Amino acid sequence: MRDSPVHPVATAFVAWQCRIRQHAVRHTDGRPSLGMCPQLMAEGGQDLGRFTSVLVKHDASADAAHFRQIYHSSRSPKERYEAVMTAVQSAYFQHPDEFSDRLTATFAWPSERVRAILETRHGTVHFEQFGQRFSFPATFRQVQQSTPEWSATYWHNALFNSALPAQVCVLELLPDWSTAICEPAIPDLTPRARM
Numbered sequence: 001m002r003d004s005p006v007h008p009v010a011t012a013f014v015a016w017q018c019r020i021r022q023h024a025v026r027h028t029d030g031r032p033s034l035g036m037c038p039q040l041m042a043e044g045g046q047d048l049g050r051f052t053s054v055l056v057k058h059d060a061s062a063d064a065a066h067f068r069q070i071y072h073s074s075r076s077p078k079e080r081y082e083a084v085m086t087a088v089q090s091a092y093f094q095h096p097d098e099f100s101d102r103l104t105a106t107f108a109w110p111s112e113r114v115r116a117i118l119e120t121r122h123g124t125v126h127f128e129q130f131g132q133r134f135s136f137p138a139t140f141r142q143v144q145q146s147t148p149e150w151s152a153t154y155w156h157n158a159l160f161n162s163a164l165p166a167q168v169c170v171l172e173l174l175p176d177w178s179t180a181i182c183e184p185a186i187p188d189l190t191p192r193a194r195m
Contacts, residue, residue, distance in 0.1 A: 007177035007178075007180070009134070009136075009177050009180040009182050010101040010175065010177045010180075011096075012182055012186040013101060013127075013134050013175075013180075013182070014055070014096045014097075014099050014100075014101050015096040016035075016132060016134070016186075017035070017036075017055050017096075017099070017103075017127075018055070018093040018094075018095075018096045018099065019093070020033055020035040020036065020129055020130070021036065021055060021088075021093050022092075022093040022094075024036070025085060025088050025089045025092075025093075026089055029085075030081075030084075030085055030088070030160060032052045033129055034128060034129045035127055035128065035129025035130070035132075036052060036053055037050045037051060037052050037053065038050065038051070038053060038125045038126055038127045039125070039126040040117070040123055040124075040125055040126075041123050041124045041125075041126070042116070042117075042120040042122075042123045043120060043122045043123055043124075044120075046116075046120070048113065048116060048117055048120070048123065049113065051105045051107070052105060052106075052157075053103040053104070053105050053173070054103060054104045054105060054106070054152075054153045054156055054157065055093075055099050055100075055103060056099065056100055056102070056103070056104050056149050056152050056153060057098050057099050057100065057152070058098060058099065058100050059148070060147075060148035060149045060151070060152035061148040061152075063148075063152040063156070064148045064151035064152040064155060066087065067084065067151075067152060067155030067156050067158075067159060068151065068155045070083045070084050070087065070155075070159060071155055071158055071159055077162035080159050080162075081159060081160065081162075083159075084156075084159040084160065101175055101177075102172055102173060102174055102175070103172070103173045104143060104149060104150075104152075104153040104170055104171065104172050104173070105153075105170070105171050105173075106153055106154060106157045106164065106168050106169070106170055107168065107169050107170075107171060108165040108167065108168060108169075109165075109167045109168055109169035110167070111169070114169050114171070117140050117171060118140065118141075118142060118171075120140070121139060121140055121141075122137065122138070122139055122140070123137070123138065123140070124136065124137050124138070125137075125138050125173060125175070131184075132182075132183075132184070132186075133181070133182070133183045134180065134181065134182055135180065135181040136175045136176060136177060136179065136180035136181065137175075137176040137179060137180075138173045138174055138175045138176060139173075139174040139176070140171050140172070140173060140174075141171065141172055141174065142169060142170070142171060142172075143170040143171065143172045145170075149170070149172065150170045153170045154168065154170060
């Protein structure tokens, strides 16, 4: 998934996602905030609801292996949760340039909602939190189970949600940044330098 966000709005979006996710793991026990749960509208205007998105790194292989190892290191959901929180609270979201602008999400499968999303294939995604809003058209596609993106998404969600269904479908959002809206505009769209 090495598609570095080169569009300035994409760069701003990924940095913003890193900030709100870091805030969530440091201040709200990792609970998904509104900015992580966008509203999905089909091309024809049909409201397909909100979903919890996952921000995946360009190279998802290491995270896939790490999250899987954490999951299998204990049978206790509480211990798994504490371990993943330790892993993501410190510096995990400090470097936005490591993350892809393509977000993923896990859905129960089979599901009428997933079928509707896959049939629609295109729509508009609306993210909003702390007075910041991003809205952009996107294409939705199913992620193959053999990919690191699928594994990183699945194991991440299994650690945060002990009630994750056994049968899941992972979808990926492919943004079209050419007509994206960022309100208010973010003045400095340059990524932060690594420290």
